Amino acid sequence: MSRIFSGIQSTGNLHLGNYLGAVRNWVQLQDDYECIFCVVDMHAITVWQDPAALKASTREVAAAMIASGVDAKKHIIFNQSQVSGHAELAWIFNCVARLGWLNRMTQFKDKAGKNKENASVGLYAYPNLMAADILLYKATHVPVGEDQKQHLELARDIAAKFNHDYGVEDFFPQPEPMIFGAATRVMSLKDGTKKMSKSDPSELSRITMTDDADTIAKKIRKAKTDTEPLPETKDGMEGRPEVSNLLGIYAALSDVSLEDTIAKFAGKGFGDFKKDLADVAVEKLGPIQDEMRRLMDDQAYVDSVLRDGAERARAISEPILAEIKDTVGFLRP
Ligand code: TYM
Numbered sequence: 232m233s234r235i236f237s238g239i240q241s242t243g244n245l246h247l248g249n250y251l252g253a254v255r256n257w258v259q260l261q262d263d264y265e266c267i268f269c270v271v272d273m274h275a276i277t278v279w280q281d282p283a284a285l286k287a288s289t290r291e292v293a294a295a296m297i298a299s300g301v302d303a304k305k306h307i308i309f310n311q312s313q314v315s316g317h318a319e320l321a322w323i324f325n326c327v328a329r330l331g332w333l334n335r336m337t338q339f340k341d342k343a344g345k346n347k348e349n350a351s352v353g354l355y356a357y358p359n360l361m362a363a364d365i366l367l368y369k370a371t372h373v374p375v376g377e378d379q380k381q382h383l384e385l386a387r388d389i390a391a392k393f394n395h396d397y398g399v400e401d402f403f404p405q406p407e408p409m410i411f412g413a414a415t416r417v418m419s420l421k422d423g424t425k426k427m428s429k430s431d432p433s434e435l436s437r438i439t440m441t442d443d444a445d446t447i448a449k450k451i452r453k454a455k456t457d458t459e460p461l462p463e464t465k466d467g468m469e470g471r472p473e474v475s476n477l478l479g480i481y482a483a484l485s486d487v488s489l490e491d492t493i494a495k496f497a498g499k500g501f502g503d504f505k506k507d508l509a510d511v512a513v514e515k516l517g518p519i520q521d522e523m524r525r526l527m528d529d530q531a532y533v534d535s536v537l538r539d540g541a542e543r544a545r546a547i548s549e550p551i552l553a554e555i556k557d558t559v560g561f562l563r564p
Pocket of ligand 1: 236237238239240241248249250251252253271274360361364365373374375376377378379382414415416417418426427428
């Protein structure tokens with residue numbers, strides 16, 4: 232059976248983009264793949280995280296995965312820092328990846344902003360750790376949102392260069408990105424040209440997995456739109472990023488195609504559409520949020536899932552890491 236690896240950073244509240252672009256798809260893949268899902272707390276600290284908040288966020292992300300329907304018994308949920316192989320392989324990949332490759336990473340440029348000199352070295356080397364996450368398990372498939380595509384291309388380049396440099400053809404597989412669904416890139420509710428993200432200063436830009444029904448409805452009501460009625464065809468979405476985004480969110484949440492969603496609301500005004508969108512969001516997210524709250528109150532249980540997952544992740548990765556170290560030429564006792 233092919234193996235999936237994917238991860239989410241524990242940097243504050245999970246939002247609708249993380250859910251629709253990633254977690255929801257993971258749940259659908261569980262029957263056909265062996266899955267390893269990771270809360271990447273080591274990636275999180277590439278920008279400053281308050282230690283207590285980081286712990287809380289790691290548990291929240293794990294709770295969201297479980298509440299969304301990831302089966303932690305059949306598959307693996309764990310936090311990255313519990314398996315030291317991630318850091319060890321990341322170091323080896325720091326020596327495989329080229330500076331020129333990392334210089335091309337758009338996410339670093341976005342996150343570092345104008346003051347690049349002051350960004351952490353970890354933020355720069357971030358994609359190498361991500362490649363290590365995937366290849367430590369020789370994962371073949373990686374379900375992610377659109378924004379991770381470039382990082383996955385880098386992971387493929389690292390895998391190929393390692394295989395080539397050490398003369399171990401086919402040792403690392405070429406991990407395949409799996410980017411699918413109606414919402415592979417959920418945009419900000421306040422600006423349809425910007426990605427919905429945890430770091431946007433405006434709370435109104437995103438729906439989080441901890442928002443209650445009233446807050447969800449309020450954020451959708453206040454979402455930016457334009458003055459035209461809803462489009463009648465897909466072509467009618469051209470040049471209307473906010474409208475396209477909201478229609479995509481509706482389609483993804485209600486599990487209907489974008490075409491059918493457009494047909495349903497064609498020519499209508501935003502008042503009715505936003506009300507329906509809020510209803511479907513509350514209906515879909517509500518049960519997950521209730522379960523998340525229950526899990527967040529049972530810290531011991533969430534911690535035990537992560538501990539057990541880490542143990543099983545180590546069992547898979549340790550023999551692979553041992554082979555990697557031998558290939559590189561590290562003496563082992
Ligand atoms: P992160 O934590 O930023 O996001 C987690 C997942 O959510 C997806 N996502 C989105 N999808 C659609 N619309 C959006 N607005 C949106 N925002 C986020 C992301 O694409 C991702 O799938 N580097 C990764 C974490 C990571 C990882 C890995 C992923 C570390 N190691 C190994 C896959 C495999 C990240 O920062 O995701």
